[in-house]
Amino acid sequence: MDDREYFERLESTAETPDELFEHFSRRSIDGRTYYVLSDARHGVERGTVVVEAADAVVRGYPSIPRVLVLDSGVAAFFDDDQTVVAEEKLNGFNVRIADVGEPLAFTKGGHVCPYTTSRVRDLLDLSSFFADYPKMMLCAELIGPETPYTTHDYEGIDSNAVRVFGIRNRATGEPLPVESRRDLCDEYGFPQPRLFGWYSQGAVVEGVREAISELDDAGREGVVMKSADGTEMVKYTTESHHHDELVYAFSLPFDRGRDFFFSRVIREAFQAVEFDEDDERLRDRAHDLGESVLLPAVETIREVQAGKTAGERHTVRGDSESIDALLDHLRNHSLTVEIESDRREDGERIVEFVKVAESTMGRTQYYLDGGTYNE
């Protein structure tokens, strides 16, 4: 690629093109060549992609910081006179959709996901949007029980659905203001995350606490608070989400990161200090946390003991070709995929598969066989 030109367009903090581009890796899919930045570097977001054939830069979505204490966090993060909007944060699979010759769904890491691409093409009217706004990208979450990455259930979603939570200039990453984005999504019929409200600084905490309480009762993830212009964002999540994530982590203990656990406990502890008025409430939270850690781990050990495969189970549906492409895509990412069922229903192919958790199966069997742990 023409390094000098893309270097200038990326507006990084690197001093030379080499300093930046040595971190990009070259990938080729369907004869198209991409240059992908797998980790944030020199002020350029993780997952930023250069598609030379389309003369396109697709910026990564910025990482959203989190407050651990809502009250002081909101006060410290937003200016006193800022209007803050709170929208639901969904537990799904985060992609950017850009038209680089054709509309593609790019993952956080900058890969093209064939399954998500196929789903968003079905679920959103992309051609009319990109005809009008060719240089924009849609930032969206694929949610529901039938995705190859997450399995969180949402009421009323049997298979999968998309929520567009941002529209940005794909080359600069600059977001539309929240109101414009919501209007534009309405215009094109794109479903969006729930809006809880627009708040003055002094009213944010109360509004978000109410939202969090409601979301917690419904077993949903949390809230993203944004400045009205969409440039500043901070997140806050529910107790039930923290516990769900612990269940997720400890159902495959040797495969999930250890940091995964620690940060969830820290979130819980600060939330308990801020929210839990009495000892009984705190004790309930502790018990639930303990169950979220221990019970899935015990269940998995018992499964391995019984000779079953430990791993993440997913169901996907769609046209046969995009499902084959998905399975190839997963295997190309060094995942061991076991197909549990593969059938057709109403003209669609439905595949249930397991991403085999190799470390968990191996370590668990080793300890069950009497293997020792050396400290």
Add this chain to the structure above:
Amino acid sequence: MDDREYFERLESTAETPDELFEHFSRRSIDGRTYYVLSDARHGVERGTVVVEAADAVVRGYPSIPRVLVLDSGVAAFFDDDQTVVAEEKLNGFNVRIADVGEPLAFTKGGHVCPYTTSRVRDLLDLSSFFADYPKMMLCAELIGPETPYTTHDYEGIDSNAVRVFGIRNRATGEPLPVESRRDLCDEYGFPQPRLFGWYSQGAVVEGVREAISELDDAGREGVVMKSADGTEMVKYTTESHHHDELVYAFSLPFDRGRDFFFSRVIREAFQAVEFDEDDERLRDRAHDLGESVLLPAVETIREVQAGKTAGERHTVRGDSESIDALLDHLRNHSLTVEIESDRREDGERIVEFVKVAESTMGRTQYYLDGGTYNE
């Protein structure tokens, strides 16, 4: 030091003296020079010390592996026809005591601990033992509420006490058989850990399960199983100990290692699969685990919020000089030590101090002030 000679005496797997000795660091205390190996290398144990002036090698104590599943673990670890002895594993501070000109207590990492040295000289009749066995070392645990490292309470121990759990040739690390060691300790009046019994292979698991159940009820740590000749050792610990360690870790969450947590949960999960017959028992364990994690973390956040110092509180007693030496020793290890009280009682100096948990205080205050967490 004369590298070639010590190299041969250490019988490592390194090919040249340099390959081994580059990992030793030089330390000087009271005009004496030590060479210390801080991590296990080339088959030489962590904490191995060379004291040139005394022409002495003091081998590190070997790391004891752990079984996660008692039944299959014992079967895999010991030979079928081996006699296995089970002794109590104590929760204290592990040292080796060797006479290198004078009797000194070496920590696991190979440091000389002035406080432990002073305590073991008071509590054990070292001069007559080392007069008879100058080339042996005593492997011992300093236990009780008044130690500068651990604070586990043992019934009947108000201040501190020592338990000798091994006697080894200090140069080779070769242990005395368990029976000889127990006899020799009796002869010199050295207190030892409790002996649960000698078992044939088929009877070990039942014996150890009974011991573990009793120790668990008493809030004690666990058991070390040894071959009769003392060379093979494996450990197994109680539920109450795992939970105590989680309390310990999460009372200062940002200072304790994250791996600390993970390994304790894993121990719990395998123990639950092996021991917990019914769901109610499993749920109780999970609740207790959750409380052990969340409650100490919440308590510490509240303390920092109230302006208190977070850290490990210890009480030590002894002659004034060895306490000064201890405080110097801790500060030399980059610890921030705050003295909370310093008084005399019955001719002894008693100091209460806090090892300040800098990371926990700093991170906690930062989040309480509304700081964000970037993922």
